[in-house]
Amino acid sequence: MEIICKPYTSDDKAAVTVIWNDIVRDANAFPQEVPFTSEEGDAFFLSQTATVVACADGEVAGFYILHDNNVGRCSHTANASYGVAKKFRGYGVGKILVSDSLAKAKTCGYKGLQYNAVVKSNFGAIMLYLKLGFNIIGTIPGGYRKADGTFEDLLIFHKSL
Numbered sequence: 001m002e003i004i005c006k007p008y009t010s011d012d013k014a015a016v017t018v019i020w021n022d023i024v025r026d027a028n029a030f031p032q033e034v035p036f037t038s039e040e041g042d043a044f045f046l047s048q049t050a051t052v053v054a055c056a057d058g059e060v061a062g063f064y065i066l067h068d069n070n071v072g073r074c075s076h077t078a079n080a081s082y083g084v085a086k087k088f089r090g091y092g093v094g095k096i097l098v099s100d101s102l103a104k105a106k107t108c109g110y111k112g113l114q115y116n117a118v119v120k121s122n123f124g125a126i127m128l129y130l131k132l133g134f135n136i137i138g139t140i141p142g143g144y145r146k147a148d149g150t151f152e153d154l155l156i157f158h159k160s161l
Contacts, residue, residue, distance in 0.1 A: 120139075
């Protein structure tokens with residue numbers, strides 16, 4: 001399976017919004033609780049520093065968003081979120097997206113990439129980030145409220161570029 005990354009366009013909004021909303025509904029990774037409409041998703045994805053789509057065999061397999069982690073004097077560090085369609089998980093799409101986002105962040109002038117909220121039970125993401133050279137720089141005890149009302153720790157990751 002060949003996976004190609006390309007910039008997001010509004011033509012991708014339906015597929016990317018479905019992936020985003022699946023992750024929101026699963027309630028084990030993204031902090032959002034309310035799914036996007038297609039138009040809300042499109043506006044959000046277009047507002048990022050970069051939104052990139054991974055395509056496999058002509059289908060949207062995943063995406064990432066890249067933007068400032070903070071404002072002003074802290075805007076030189078990027079933040080990113082990733083989504084992979086359920087049917088494409090386990091095929092290396094996530095690794096391609098993270099690797100592409102690191103390169104994109106560097107070309108955008110960022111000095112580092114930080115993840116503020118990686119749910120501690122998201123083992124696949126954690127292993128990937130560690131494998132790609134990220135460091136865990138902190139833990140937020142009980143920082144994520146799961147759908148059942150229980151709380152789970154969040155990990156903070158960083159990688160200098």
